[in-house]
Amino acid sequence: MLKPLKPELVHGSRDYYFIKNVISYEIVPVLDIKEAKQAVNVTDMSPMHVQWVKSHPGFGDEIRLAKQFCKASRVYGAESYIRGFSGHVLDILVIHYGGFEQMLKAALKWKDKEVIDPEKYYKNDAMKQLNSSKTESPIIVIDPMMKERNAAAAISYEKLERFREAAKAFLKEPSTEAFKIKNMTKAELKRRAGKDKLFILEAEPASGKEDVVGAKLLKAMEQIRNLLKFHDFIVKEADWEWDKKGKAMFWFIVGADELLPVKMWPGPPLEEKQRVENFKEKYEKTFIEKGRVCTYIKREYIKPEGLVKDVLNDKLLMQKVKKIKILPP
Structure with a gap:
């Protein structure tokens, strides 16, 4: 049935088919189960999650707003190279708090290791009962379909903070601009950098599966950022952008002051x-x-320019990317 569509078999915890056309599709085989304990893989619970969402009617538009907001804020996706909010988590949060804006307001009040338990499986003792490996994320969202699972386990502190900053800005001054996906531009980076030093790098990804390639790009950016910090440069911003198709862009905004020798x-x-x-x-x-x-x-470096130039020849860095070069700001 799928053969005429020329599907690509993608290997993972559960192999699935990827079909790229005008619209891309992922076809994931799942077991027909009635209870979460019958699941062999977390994807087997997907139909149960769909039914849980349907059992809370009236939230469709609110969930779509939440997902678009997270995409525009660059915090959408649970992939290892994104470490953000999955669609599954946003479904749960919007329904739990009763809407998109209500979720944003609640997010500003979350404490570290906040436990969100829509089905009230636990009585204020979730952190004691859950496996410690399940509670490393900044928030813990108890999966309505499986109480032993933290649906938000992939979220990083960095992405949560970015989400909270975007939420605070939107609640202060709501605008449709908050839902528009915008690529980072040199002009915007120059504006952000001001009098500080700006470094923009273009990285050509190695070949491979998207998740693996993305993870390598993330580690490459982090390697450069960490080296700058190790050599005592003040890194005010370090981030990256990748459209999953072509080259990635890394950028670093570093304090302008020259270090003592x-x-x-x-x-x-x-x-x-x-x-x-x-x-x-x-x-x-x-x-x-x-x-x-x-x-x-x-000091080995008193100016960041020399370090950034030298790191491009680092063998460890070149294991993560195919090519990398400095772009003029």
Whole structure:
């Protein structure tokens, strides 16, 4: 039946078919089950989730608003390279709070490790009963179909904070602009950077499955950001954008101040006498600071330009991307 459509078999926790046309389709086989405990894979519960949503009529438009808002805010998708809100989670949140705006208002009040339990499976003790591996996300959304599952496990702190910032801005000044998906432009990045230094990089992804390729791109961006921080540069913004088709764009906004040519290098605490002696043998000039032996060492970089240029030749970075280059700002 699918053969004329030339489907692509995609391997995952449950293999599925991808059909690319004017509209792209994913056809995922699932088991016909009546209870969550019969599920072999989480996708087997999808029809049950659809039925749960249908059992709460009247939220269709509110859910669509929530999903479009998250797409425009760049926090939509539970893929490993996005770490945002899945459609499944947004269905649950909108229904639980009674609408799109109600969900945004609630989000501004969420505490760290906020537990959202629409079916009231737990009596304020979810964190004690759930496996610790299920509660690493900033919010915990108990899946209405399976109480042992945190439906929001993929959400990162970074994406939650971005969502909350977008929610706060929208509630303060509602606008249709909040639902428009806009690609990042050089002009906008220049505006954001102001007097700080702006670095824009273009990365050509390696070939492979979308999720794997995306994860490698994310790690490449994080590697550059972390190196800038390691060398004491103030990274005010580090982010990236990828349309899943062509090249990705990384950008970094770094404080404009040039670093001093030397920096303090802390050594072992004074009570560790042998390590202190070793430290003093290694470094000619040392001093005591807050109970530790210290020295001053020459910085490898005092300007971020040199670091960014050098990192493009890093072998570890080139394992994550096919090609990468600096674009003029």
